[in-house]
Amino acid sequence: MSNQEYRGLAPSADEQAREAWRVEHTEGGFICTHCGHFVPIDEQMGTRNRNHCNACLWSRHVDESKGDRAAACGGAMKPIGLTFKHEGVSKIGEIMLIHRCERCGKLSINRIARDDPENAIMQTYQDSLRLDKVSREQLLDQGIYLANAADVEAVQTQLYGKQ
Numbered sequence: 036m037s038n039q040e041y042r043g044l045a046p047s048a049d050e051q052a053r054e055a056w057r058v059e060h061t062e063g064g065f066i067c068t069h070c071g072h073f074v075p076i077d078e079q080m081g082t083r084n085r086n087h088c089n090a091c092l093w094s095r096h097v098d099e100s101k102g103d104r105a106a107a108c109g110g111a112m113k114p115i116g117l118t119f120k121h122e123g124v125s126k127i128g129e130i131m132l133i134h135r136c137e138r139c140g141k142l143s144i145n146r147i148a149r150d151d152p153e154n155a156i157m158q159t160y161q162d163s164l165r166l167d168k169v170s171r172e173q174l175l176d177q178g179i180y181l182a183n184a185a186d187v188e189a190v191q192t193q194l195y196g197k198q
């Protein structure tokens with residue numbers, strides 16, 4: 036087989052990344068490609084689809100819609116801020132993480148798992164208060180509410196309970 040033919044048949048890096056993700060999810064966890072932490076997938080996390088690291092909160096772009104593992108991108112997804120789950124007009128719902136793919140820019144909203152560290156979530160919130168204008172406009176365009184300085188009490192209460 037010539038080199039060229041071989042290259043045609045070899046799985047791309049993206050395909051390998053997706054396969055690795057699939058295998059890891061059937062093996063009780065996965066290694067975070069951002070920080071190297073082993074992320075367990077078990078009943079402790081309190082949500083069916085673990086899609087981000089429970090140390091650094093980074094994720095990977097492997098889903099087009101929840102849990103389908105259909106995305107061709109495979110890029111690293113950075114936690115860029117917090118939003119709230121929609122629960123009617125006046126009620127503030129649970130905190131959700133906003134992830135953005137570093138490769139293609141896709142945004143996704145994800146539930147926080149029970150064992151995600153509060154300090155990392157708080158850090159994401161604090162960093163998001165200085166989020167650049169382009170990112171803010173992207174969120175606005177897609178109708179995603181970015182938790183802002185006025186939401187500090189709601190964020191603190193949900194993370195640490197009533198002070």
Ligand SMILES: [Zn+2]
Nearest residue numbers: 067070088091
């Ligand atoms: Zn990590």
Ligand SMILES: [Zn+2]
Nearest residue numbers: 096108136139
């Ligand atoms: Zn992507």
